[in-house]
Amino acid sequence: MSAGTDPASKPDTGLVPVAEKVRLLAAEHAAAADRDRRLAPEVVGALREAGFARHFVAAGLGGSQGSFTELSRAVQIVGEACASTAWCASLAALSSRFAAHLPAEGHQEIWGESADTFVVTGQPPMGKASVVDGGHRLSGRWTYVSGADFAEWALLCGVVAGDGEPQARFFALPRKSFTVLETWDSVGMKATSSHSVVVDDVFVPQHLSYDRTDMLTGRNSWSDVASHNVPFQAVGGLTFIVPAIGAAQGALNACVTALTGKKLSTSAGIDLVRASAQIESARLLVEQNTAVLDDRAFTPELMARNERNAAYSADTLVEAVGALVRAAGTSGLSEKGALQRFWRDVVGAASHVALRFETASARTYPAALLGT
Missing domain, CATH: 2.40.110.10 (Butyryl-CoA Dehydrogenase, subunit A, domain 2)
Structure with a gap:
């Protein structure tokens, strides 16, 4: 397959429609989660029931054995309501993928009783x-x-x-x-x-x-599941940029709500349009990344591009949510409103070391471009 294969052709485990239910529940608890600095037990339970933890677990152990494309879409949906919930959903799935490198006996010990660990x-x-x-x-x-x-x-x-x-x-x-x-x-x-x-x-x-x-190499002696045999560089910052995209979309939705019924200034309109384009561009770049992963197109150039895409998207999203706060005006910074929370969350997510140019793409992409 080529890296351009239609993502819709990937196997569907049903995670995306279930993620919509998680989004609605996470939205109810988002403000309290931000205040209390922890997810509500109901939200954690919903993540488990939806299947985020089992997404990359082998089917033979009761897992979903799903794709990167499907996970990305589901995490983004959850992120539109609560970035922290989406972050934990993403990490739950990817951590199980890392654990799949353990010997077979280790698989049984972790997932033998439940693939939702x-x-x-x-x-x-x-x-x-x-x-x-x-x-x-x-x-x-x-x-x-x-x-x-x-x-x-x-x-x-x-x-x-x-x-x-x-x-x-x-x-x-x-x-x-x-x-x-x-x-x-x-x-x-x-x-x-x-x-x-x-x-x-x-x-x-x-x-x-x-x-x-x-x-790091993606070599797995204990599992032939495709997602268990992926070089670390190819995944890059996908784990962390996807929740940020969802949060940025949540910020856009909150900004539109804040501006509805108000007279829109020219500068606010420009900020709104530019931010919406930046968020969409980040989403498209991440779709490139998941296509590389699901199609197993692990060339040095495409793996380096994945790192570049994630780091660039992080910078772009920070700029986008800043513009949305500016467009909304003083009301956008209300502690009772969601916009300022999404703004803080996107900035926080973008600070992760995996999304920094100097620690990711700057090391590999120039060499890929120059063939050195």
């Missing part, structure tokens, strides 16, 4: 591990682990010291093996529960660990 990920190698009989012992503290409040398993990266070069590995731990410290205090994406996870000298058996290189 919530897995969270600490990607930076912030822990230290030592080799022991049957596995490793792990200690460390991982910051910004989104969804930590309701996580049932955590997939955490640590460095294993040995006689040779240190090796980075991922370790899967059940909830009883780690502690959550409520350290998340960002003014945006408040309800993502992106807290710190602490592990203190915990034994991790061999079947709950794998070499980080497997995730």
Whole structure:
């Protein structure tokens, strides 16, 4: 297949229509979630029931074995109501995809009883591990682990010291093996529960660990499911830009509501039109990315383009929501209104390291363009 294959041709698991129900529930709880800095239990339950956590889990384990295109569309729908809910939905799906690199016995331990298990990920190698009989012992503290409040398993990266070069590995731990410290205090994406996870000298058996290189290269020795064999670079910042697109659309909707019935100035009209085009362009760029992933078009050029698209979209969305706040005027900054919340959420999402030009596309896209 080419990277231009129609996304509508991808297998449909039914996640998109169910996401509309999650959007409606998330909208009811969005203001409270922002105030309380956590998702309501009803919303977490709705994410589970909708199938976000099982989206990339193998069908043989009761999972949906879905596509990146379908997940992206569903997350954007949820993001129109609550960016934090969409962020957790996206991370729940992608974290399960990371966990699929574990040995088969690990798959059974995590998903044997339910494909809807919530897995969270600490990607930076912030822990230290030592080799022991049957596995490793792990200690460390991982910051910004989104969804930590309701996580049932955590997939955490640590460095294993040995006689040779240190090796980075991922370790899967059940909830009883780690502690959550409520350290998340960002003014945006408040309800993502992106807290710190602490592990203190915990034994991790061999079947709950794998070499980080497997995730980076997309090499999976234990699963032939297409979505489990995707290079990390190809995914790029997709996990984080998709909730931001939904939130930006939510900001546009809130701005239109605020301006309805008012006399529209020329400058406000220009801001509104430009912002709507910027949001739509970000959505189209992300559709390019998901087509690459679902069509398995993992050329260096297309993978670098995926990184570029995500970083560029983040910058564009920040500009767009700023213009929407300007267009709405003073009313757009009302704490009782949704627009200022979406504005904060988009800015917060865009600050993620995976969406920064200097840490993503700037490293790879020039080389792809120049053929070096």
